[in-house]
């Protein structure tokens with residue numbers, strides 16, 4: 151059982167995950183930020199590795215990715231920075247990024263390196279299920295790395311079932327079909343969608359992401375899923391000076 | 407078809423649909439519907455009718471006599487520049503708008519580089535009374551200003567793409583983001599043979615009318631459907647794929663695809679994808695693209711906005727890899743000189759994109775009875791300010 155499964159066993163609700171882009175606002179801060187987030191009470195982490203063409207991201211994460219690349223972040227640098235991850239951080243850690251940098255690094259090599267660094271899972275928005283299943287899943291499975299799939303309000307029931315069967319930690323429910331950085335807008339249709347997913351009684355827990363930016367949206371999401379992920383709001387927060395010291399403040403504002 | 411797409415959306419190692427889940431329902435709907443719709447007699451009748459009466463097809467195959475004299479072979483220009491809106495892009499835009507209507511879509515988005523695809527899309531949206539939003543790189547809006555005004559006059563909203571190199575790649579990113587945000591009632595009219603499956607195949611089919619007509623016209627003019635050489639420029643590769651399509655299975659026909667070398671293949675300012683690129687994934691398909699060792703997409707450069715793209719369509723990547731077509735490159739200077747030559751020898755001012763294909767004639771040697779077809783993908787009105795600046799008219 152990996153760290154993710156253990157977490158979902160031991161804590162039943164209000165799980166909070168934070169996304170940030172490695173290399174933003176500066177290099178060599180990845181583990182320090184992760185450590186501060188764990189101390190502030192975050193349950194698990196998503197560390198983004200930047201890509202030049204992040205089509206699923208809004209302006210905030212586009213900007214952090216661009217800056218991170220300018221700073222010299224790449225997968226070699228990231229794995230270098232993660233060397234002491236597991237000496238300093240014990241909560242589950244996922245990597246999140248686009249497929250091409252992984253492909254160029256080598257998928258098998260990427261999976262090995264990630265697990266060596268103590269990473270528990272990966273979210274790759276533009277790696278489709280068909281290619282994952284037919285070409286790459288064995289590298290993930292052999293190395294014990296979870297692959298997390300996204301589900302949107304438009305994902306068919308049948309496809310949700312298939313995603314559930316291919317998943318072994320959790321399912322990432324998008325609050326709506328949108329790029330990152332929009333504010334969650336609750337409507338009857340969205341509530342129906344959450345209820346529909348809940349009623350399917352999937353084997354994997356669901357976590358809601360995209361558009362979670364405040365205590366209000368976090369609480370709302372936790373009514374329908376085991377927890378929620380805050381991304382753009384935290385990335386924006388990192389713009390200010392002394393962000394490391396102020397992380398507890400930010401997390402408190404979300405968890406309240 | 408031997409060089410066509412397989413059921414999973416691949417051409418050999420290239421293609422597929424590398425898209426986020428948010429785009430899956432739209433792309434899957436297209437995948438399930440496009441072949442059915444395109445082959446429906448009702449669709450065909452409307453498509454053919456519009457190509458004939460609205461676009462002005464068939465486009466002429468013109469025997470360019472002074473060019474033939476100069477290069478010592480029989481040179482034919484396939485005149486896509488004479489189409490309504492001035493380029494081959496309209497062939498695809500008409501096809502996709504008819505498809506979008508049959509899928510019940512209420513809003514159209516598109517990306518554009520040179521503005522020709524944007525104008526074509528704005529045109530068909532006006533024709534059908536559908537809302538139209540076009541994304542265009544800020545740099546391209548400046549160098550193709552007349553096309554921005556044309557789109558606005560046609561009632562489209564033009565939104566500048568301000569990220570990255572502010573050109574075609576970035577406009578494509580913005581269009582994809584829009585589609586993610588509007589998953590139900592919007593259709594994305596991609597302008598070239600790029601993007602996730604089924605786009606590369608669908609766009610190729612809509613452009614294949616170019617080579618379909620060419621074969622018949624050649625038979626009439628030369629007594630044979632098959633030329634020795636076919637040339638076309640390649641941005642994403644739609645005019646080239648349309649020009650190659652019905653010749654792919656005829657091995658005797660040499661297919662030549664001309665990429666933009668910008669200031670020179672090794673100058674650091676180039677868009678010559680097959681020379682500078684490696685296999686990777688961009689805009690939803692596995693193809694050849696210009697990228698760093700880390701897999702970050704490199705910002706390309708060409709004086710021609712329509713060729714200023716770091717990738718090529720997956721079918722081109724396949725034809726390149728298996729060597730069914732030859733991929734070559736032409737610099738900015740060579741293209742502009744060819745544009746001038748064509749203007750003064752034939753009285754045709756070509757688009758700078760097209761001028762790349764014409765420029766490659768300088769590097770070829772022919773036998774006197776060779777028949778050669780060059781796809782004149784578009785006219786040069788939109789490029790006048792660039793030509794004027796370069797030649798100091």
Ligand SMILES: Cc1ncc(COP(=O)(O)O)c(C=O)c1O
Pocket residue numbers: 493494519520521522523597598599639640641642643644645646711712713757759760783784785
């Ligand atoms: C006249 C003309 N030719 C060629 C191109 C390149 O596109 P493609 O390679 O898809 O034909 C463009 C693109 O804008 C164009 O306007």
